[in-house]
Amino acid sequence: MLRIHDWDRVWRALPLGFLGVATLIAEADPSVPSHDRAVTIALAAAVAVWHWWMVLAHPDWPERALAPMACYFAGLLALAWVLSSRHPAYGLLVFACFPMAFAALPGRYAYLGVATTALVAVGGPSALLDAESSWQSVPMLTGAVLAAFIGWSIRAMEAEVERRHAANRALESANLRLARLGEENAELQGRLLAAARQTGVAGERGRLAREFHDTVAQGLVAIVTQIEATEEAVNDADAVRRRLAVVRSLARESLAEVRRSLDDLRPGPLAETRLPEALSALVSGWSATHELPAMLTVTGTARLLHPEVEVTVYRAVQEALANVARHAEAGKTGVTLSYMEDVVVADIRDDGVGFDSSGAGGGGFGLTAMRQRVVRLAGNVEVESAPGQGTAVSVTVPAIPAEAEREAT
Template sequence: MLRVHDWDRVWRTLPLIFLGVATLVAVSDSPAPPRDRAVTVALAAAAAAWHWWMVLAHPHWPERAPAPMAIYFAVFAVLAWVLFSRHPVYGLLVLACFPAAFATLPGWYAYLGVAATALIGVGGPSALLGVENSWSVTSALIGGALAAFIGWSIRALEAEVERRHAANRALESANQALENSNRALESANLRLARLGEENAELQGRLLAAARQTGVAGERGRLAREIHDTVAQGLAGIVTQLEAAEEAANDAEAVRRRLAVARSLARESLTEVRRSLDDLRPGPLAETRLPEALSELVSGWSAANELPATLTVTGTARLLHPEVEVVVYRAVQEALANVARHAEAGKTGVTLSYMEDVVVTDIRDDGVGFTPSETGRSETGDSGAGSGGFGLTAMRQRVVRLAGNVEVESAPGQGTAISVTIPAIPAAAERETP
């Protein structure tokens, strides 16, 4: 771990200071010949260069590269021992080895360096064998222990300081993050204020568009209702009157046709009134869908003198009123198209209650048509699937309930219409389209 404290830098510089002072004293005070003093200066220079290169020139090595630092301390300790043996003043350099051990050696290796320094202080390993130097040995051991304790205390203090610095850095980071969050919150508030202004303007536009859409939707609804009631009723009345005209010589047939026309006119009038009041179709007002379709199919069969059957599969259940209205109108429209265009001999209607959907199939054995031909399924030239506005209105009703309409037909092979609508239960709250 790289140390950055001022006292740590002092420790690393301290051996050079002690070495320089000891060398000045040794050179100026030594009675040795110039050659010996030159050797001493050379050894001191070597120690200074070695310490500078291994510690000061490479500050990242201490406590990060154990092997180079172990080599450094061993060589430096040997040089200190040699210089101490040449002149006692180099005891200062030996003393500087104590802090150098903690400044350069990692972990517990520092205590080995302290022990080695204490050994040098008593004159080397050979001094331990002399009984007459027992006091020096004891003093060295006490000094080494004291140096080890001081070094351990300083390292513990350094660890605590570093821990606090780390906590301060974390706190500063948290404060900076909080400031960034506050700035982001202020920016978000400004954006929300701008969005609120834009939403207010957009809401005004949407209200205007909703009013226009409502008008268009109401017009479409009235158009579909008029088609399903007045148009089909008038078409049925015209058909009965034409049949009565053709049977003018048969008074009974004429009376029967006129009675049917009168009944259709009354039913159409009732449906117009209900449509204007936006009520359910008359047959569904007081009865369930299967019974209403049964009356519709049997009445259509009697009016057009064509065989028609209704088949109900699955478990019949009460559905959302809008679902039943769409199913009823789809069957009504398909049967009207059969009567006008199909030239069919028989017609079948199937109402299938499934788990998630309700499916209605209307099939006839009439002349059929080609659905792929442009406009054939929308212009009304044959079959249950034709009928101009009728099929368009049917599709619109079904699609608004997330359903779909499929038409299958071919010339001479009849026509089949399949209407699939989600089986929304009567209890479901759903806004009426």
């Protein structure tokens, strides 16, 4: 199947084919004198050289360069007219000028070339004015109109094919760009996955560190405290048994919390109860363990919150009470849980020795872990204290409802 470029070569070589056929016919005609034959052959050779140089040797000129192609077509038509006047067979060369008008002349100038060729073919404008000759010119003029229509059709098809080729090239280019983007996206996704994996590892390490601090570390501190108290009351059998029972209970609770932390579950007290009840048990248990008076007060309407919110508040109160037991030397401690419209606030206050909070920096690991937990939920931790004036820790966390967990899943 011939392509457009193949058809272009066929059309551009057409005059040479017609010229060859006409020359063979003229040379075979015995009525032509020998000296006329030589002149005719010379003119035919001139046409062949002219066409080769202007069209075949410069393939970028046809249909693009108007000036050289107008000169070429005028020269071809003039030589064709001269040859046809010497022998009728060269009328084939004149006829070949019809398709060459579209093969050589750009744009609308091709139709001017067809009209000019038609005038030359009928013998000029005078032949059209002559009544007898005008009837003989009708077939040639009809052929000119048909040639113009065929040329227009071919150009329209070429334009459509070229448009489709351009669309295909654009589509191929778009596909290549999409392929490159796909490769880049795959590479970027790999990087993001690697970064997310590293972030997840770091986050999990931090979570485990906070969980172990809130469970094992605090449990061990409480156990050590009870053991030290047992040593001081070694002569009191009842006190020793009571202390050992507390140690046994603390050890079991710590072990259970470790298991829950490793399974990434909620703290044991929150697994089957609400936050106020869990904090009440925490405060009363802490008070009994350390033999220090402590009270929990709940304000506002208690409601079920997102597990992360309840865990964060519970761990913050747990850490604050652990700090009171270790450092405050307090006589009494109060915990207030306040349910507000948009936030839930836990305040832990003691009347202990206090400290200079302006120079406290970030605090120990416990306070740092507390801040990390709260900040993860866009919350805030405030610590107010002064030497001899006790300490107040305020933890504020957004009151995200429990329904948000179900919607997220």
